[in-house]
Amino acid sequence: MISSRFHRWKEEEAAKLSRMTFRKKAEYIAYYYKFYFLGLAAAVVLFLFAGEVLINRSKTVILSGLITNDDWNRFSASDISRDYASRIGLSSSQKLLLDDGLYIDEEGQAAEIAAxxxxxxxxxxxxxxxxxxxxxxxxxxxxxxQMTFCSLNELLPDDLFRALRDSMATYTDENGKTVYYALSLKDSRYLTDAPEVTGTYYLFVPSIAPHREQTADFIRYCFEQVP
Structure with a gap:
Protein backbone atom coordinates (compact mmCIF):
# COMPACT_ATOMS: atom_id res chain seq x y z
CA MET A 1 0.00 0.00 0.00
CA ILE A 2 2.72 2.43 1.02
CA SER A 3 4.96 1.43 -1.88
CA SER A 4 2.15 2.00 -4.41
CA ARG A 5 1.46 5.47 -2.99
CA PHE A 6 5.14 6.32 -3.12
CA HIS A 7 5.35 5.04 -6.70
CA ARG A 8 2.35 7.17 -7.72
CA TRP A 9 3.77 10.26 -5.97
CA LYS A 10 7.12 9.70 -7.65
CA GLU A 11 5.50 9.52 -11.11
CA GLU A 12 3.47 12.67 -10.46
CA GLU A 13 6.53 14.61 -9.31
CA ALA A 14 8.55 13.39 -12.28
CA ALA A 15 5.77 14.52 -14.64
CA LYS A 16 5.69 17.98 -13.05
CA LEU A 17 9.42 18.40 -13.26
CA SER A 18 9.62 17.21 -16.87
CA ARG A 19 7.50 20.18 -17.98
CA MET A 20 9.65 22.76 -16.17
CA THR A 21 12.74 24.65 -17.22
CA PHE A 22 15.92 24.03 -15.24
CA ARG A 23 15.44 27.24 -13.28
CA LYS A 24 11.82 26.39 -12.44
CA LYS A 25 12.89 22.92 -11.36
CA ALA A 26 15.47 24.41 -9.00
CA GLU A 27 12.95 26.87 -7.55
CA TYR A 28 10.31 24.15 -7.14
CA ILE A 29 12.69 21.76 -5.40
CA ALA A 30 14.10 24.49 -3.17
CA TYR A 31 10.63 25.61 -2.09
CA TYR A 32 8.78 22.31 -1.65
CA TYR A 33 11.63 20.20 -0.35
CA LYS A 34 13.45 22.71 1.87
CA PHE A 35 12.21 21.07 5.06
CA TYR A 36 13.44 17.69 3.86
CA PHE A 37 16.84 19.24 3.15
CA LEU A 38 16.90 20.94 6.55
CA GLY A 39 15.98 17.69 8.23
CA LEU A 40 18.69 15.86 6.33
CA ALA A 41 21.25 18.54 7.22
CA ALA A 42 20.26 18.35 10.89
CA ALA A 43 20.56 14.57 10.80
CA VAL A 44 24.03 14.81 9.26
CA VAL A 45 25.17 17.33 11.90
CA LEU A 46 23.76 15.14 14.67
CA PHE A 47 25.47 12.08 13.20
CA LEU A 48 28.83 13.87 12.99
CA PHE A 49 28.50 15.21 16.54
CA ALA A 50 27.59 11.78 17.90
CA GLY A 51 30.52 10.30 16.03
CA GLU A 52 32.91 12.87 17.50
CA VAL A 53 31.63 12.18 21.01
CA LEU A 54 32.12 8.45 20.56
CA ILE A 55 35.61 8.96 19.14
CA ASN A 56 36.62 11.23 22.03
CA ARG A 57 35.24 8.78 24.57
CA SER A 58 37.36 6.07 23.07
CA LYS A 59 40.53 8.17 23.42
CA THR A 60 42.78 8.26 26.46
CA VAL A 61 43.60 11.66 27.94
CA ILE A 62 47.35 11.81 28.57
CA LEU A 63 47.56 15.46 29.68
CA SER A 64 44.99 17.94 30.95
CA GLY A 65 45.62 21.64 31.47
CA LEU A 66 43.72 24.89 32.04
CA ILE A 67 44.91 28.35 30.99
CA THR A 68 43.49 31.56 32.43
CA ASN A 69 43.80 35.28 31.70
CA ASP A 70 45.66 34.85 28.42
CA ASP A 71 45.15 38.47 27.37
CA TRP A 72 47.94 38.36 24.77
CA ASN A 73 46.99 34.98 23.30
CA ARG A 74 50.43 33.56 24.02
CA PHE A 75 49.08 30.27 25.34
CA SER A 76 46.64 29.20 22.65
CA ALA A 77 45.28 25.78 23.61
CA SER A 78 44.88 24.72 19.98
CA ASP A 79 48.43 25.76 19.07
CA ILE A 80 49.95 24.11 22.13
CA SER A 81 47.97 20.92 21.51
CA ARG A 82 49.01 20.77 17.86
CA ASP A 83 52.69 21.46 18.47
CA TYR A 84 53.11 19.28 21.54
CA ALA A 85 51.19 16.44 19.90
CA SER A 86 53.64 16.60 17.02
CA ARG A 87 56.58 16.66 19.43
CA ILE A 88 55.53 13.49 21.28
CA GLY A 89 53.99 11.66 18.33
CA LEU A 90 50.47 11.59 19.77
CA SER A 91 48.67 8.44 18.65
CA SER A 92 45.10 8.25 17.33
CA SER A 93 43.98 6.67 20.61
CA GLN A 94 45.35 9.53 22.74
CA LYS A 95 44.33 13.14 23.26
CA LEU A 96 45.45 16.31 25.00
CA LEU A 97 42.75 18.15 26.92
CA LEU A 98 43.62 21.86 27.10
CA ASP A 99 41.32 24.85 27.60
CA ASP A 100 42.38 28.50 27.32
CA GLY A 101 38.91 30.01 27.75
CA LEU A 102 39.12 30.78 31.47
CA TYR A 103 39.34 34.25 32.98
CA ILE A 104 39.61 35.30 36.62
CA ASP A 105 39.49 39.04 37.29
CA GLU A 106 40.87 39.90 40.71
CA GLU A 107 39.15 43.30 40.60
CA GLY A 108 35.70 41.76 40.57
CA GLN A 109 34.79 42.36 36.93
CA ALA A 110 33.09 39.65 34.83
CA ALA A 111 32.00 37.91 38.03
CA GLU A 112 30.11 35.08 36.32
CA ILE A 113 33.04 34.17 34.06
CA ALA A 114 35.43 34.34 37.01
CA ALA A 115 33.19 32.11 39.13
CA GLN A 146 43.53 27.13 49.24
CA MET A 147 45.22 24.07 47.77
CA THR A 148 48.10 21.65 48.02
CA PHE A 149 50.68 21.95 45.27
CA CYS A 150 53.00 19.38 43.81
CA SER A 151 56.52 20.52 44.70
CA LEU A 152 58.35 20.72 41.40
CA ASN A 153 61.55 19.24 42.81
CA GLU A 154 59.55 16.03 43.32
CA LEU A 155 58.02 16.16 39.85
CA LEU A 156 60.88 17.08 37.54
CA PRO A 157 63.99 15.09 36.67
CA ASP A 158 67.08 16.42 38.47
CA ASP A 159 68.61 18.05 35.39
CA LEU A 160 65.42 19.91 34.53
CA PHE A 161 64.80 20.98 38.12
CA ARG A 162 68.31 22.40 38.42
CA ALA A 163 67.94 24.27 35.12
CA LEU A 164 64.63 25.88 36.12
CA ARG A 165 65.05 26.26 39.86
CA ASP A 166 65.76 29.99 39.76
CA SER A 167 62.45 30.57 37.96
CA MET A 168 60.36 28.87 40.65
CA ALA A 169 58.19 30.42 43.34
CA THR A 170 58.59 28.85 46.78
CA TYR A 171 57.17 28.80 50.28
CA THR A 172 58.07 26.97 53.48
CA ASP A 173 55.50 24.50 54.79
CA GLU A 174 54.63 23.78 58.44
CA ASN A 175 57.44 21.22 58.62
CA GLY A 176 60.06 23.72 57.49
CA LYS A 177 60.28 22.14 54.05
CA THR A 178 60.70 24.29 50.94
CA VAL A 179 57.88 23.77 48.44
CA TYR A 180 58.60 24.74 44.82
CA TYR A 181 54.99 25.37 44.00
CA ALA A 182 55.01 27.29 40.71
CA LEU A 183 57.21 27.93 37.70
CA SER A 184 57.54 31.30 35.97
CA LEU A 185 57.08 31.01 32.21
CA LYS A 186 58.98 34.23 31.46
CA ASP A 187 61.80 32.31 29.77
CA SER A 188 59.59 29.69 28.13
CA ARG A 189 59.06 29.33 24.39
CA TYR A 190 55.78 31.20 24.78
CA LEU A 191 57.11 34.43 26.30
CA THR A 192 60.77 34.86 25.34
CA ASP A 193 59.79 36.86 22.25
CA ALA A 194 56.85 38.70 23.83
CA PRO A 195 58.04 42.04 25.26
CA GLU A 196 54.46 43.32 25.14
CA VAL A 197 53.40 40.92 27.89
CA THR A 198 53.60 42.89 31.13
CA GLY A 199 52.14 40.35 33.55
CA THR A 200 53.94 37.36 35.04
CA TYR A 201 52.59 33.95 34.10
CA TYR A 202 53.17 30.82 36.14
CA LEU A 203 52.52 27.13 35.73
CA PHE A 204 51.49 25.14 38.78
CA VAL A 205 50.69 21.48 39.29
CA PRO A 206 48.13 20.16 41.82
CA SER A 207 49.48 17.60 44.27
CA ILE A 208 47.12 14.96 42.89
CA ALA A 209 47.79 15.58 39.19
CA PRO A 210 47.09 12.28 37.40
CA HIS A 211 49.75 12.37 34.66
CA ARG A 212 52.89 13.46 36.47
CA GLU A 213 55.43 12.01 34.05
CA GLN A 214 53.69 13.57 31.05
CA THR A 215 53.40 16.87 32.88
CA ALA A 216 57.14 16.86 33.54
CA ASP A 217 57.76 16.18 29.86
CA PHE A 218 55.44 19.04 28.89
CA ILE A 219 57.37 21.41 31.17
CA ARG A 220 60.60 20.34 29.50
CA TYR A 221 58.97 21.05 26.14
CA CYS A 222 57.95 24.54 27.29
CA PHE A 223 61.59 25.44 27.85
CA GLU A 224 63.15 23.69 24.89
CA GLN A 225 64.78 25.95 22.35
CA VAL A 226 62.33 26.77 19.57
CA PRO A 227 63.68 25.51 16.20
Missing part, protein backbone atom coordinates in the same frame (compact mmCIF):
# COMPACT_ATOMS: atom_id res chain seq x y z
CA UNK A 116 32.86 29.57 36.32
CA UNK A 117 36.63 29.61 35.76
CA UNK A 118 37.39 29.09 39.45
CA UNK A 119 34.82 26.32 39.52
CA UNK A 120 36.41 24.55 36.58
CA UNK A 121 39.85 24.62 38.20
CA UNK A 122 38.50 23.37 41.53
CA UNK A 123 36.47 20.65 39.81
CA UNK A 124 39.53 19.50 37.87
CA UNK A 125 41.55 19.27 41.06
CA UNK A 126 38.91 17.52 43.16
CA UNK A 127 38.19 14.95 40.45
CA UNK A 128 41.93 14.28 40.06
CA UNK A 129 41.74 15.05 36.34
CA UNK A 130 43.80 18.25 36.14
CA UNK A 131 47.54 18.16 35.51
CA UNK A 132 48.49 21.84 35.40
CA UNK A 133 47.24 25.42 35.34
CA UNK A 134 48.85 28.37 33.56
CA UNK A 135 47.78 31.70 35.01
CA UNK A 136 48.80 35.16 36.16
CA UNK A 137 50.60 35.79 39.45
CA UNK A 138 47.53 37.37 41.04
CA UNK A 139 45.44 34.24 40.41
CA UNK A 140 48.26 32.02 41.64
CA UNK A 141 48.36 34.06 44.86
CA UNK A 142 44.62 33.52 45.29
CA UNK A 143 44.91 29.75 45.00
CA UNK A 144 48.08 29.31 47.06
CA UNK A 145 46.45 29.22 50.53
Missing amino acids: ASRGKIIAGITTKSLDFVITEKSVLDEFRP
